[in-house]
Amino acid sequence: MEDKSLELLTEAERRFFDEYHRCQNEEEIQVLIERENRLNESRENKEIPHLNMTLEELKVKYGLISHEDVWKGFL
Numbered sequence: 771m772e773d774k775s776l777e778l779l780t781e782a783e784r785r786f787f788d789e790y791h792r793c794q795n796e797e798e799i800q801v802l803i804e805r806e807n808r809l810n811e812s813r814e815n816k817e818i819p820h821l822n823m824t825l826e827e828l829k830v831k832y833g834l835i836s837h838e839d840v841w842k843g844f845l
Contacts, residue, residue, distance in 0.1 A: 779787060786806060793799045821828070829836060 776784065776787070786802075789802055790799065793802060823831070828834065
């Protein structure tokens, strides 16, 4: 049976996988892991902006429909 787990990787994960397998010793692996950790740290802690609006304003701003309208379609 063929292993299809590599197909599930994102582009960044596949790059890391390829680079990991090209490492020839433990020191290169440690450098790679440290570089990835620094990269991941720079991606963390992105605050989600607080939206101070009512549900009605949110529906208008993003073109949403109310849950009552959704339920009317099912009844």
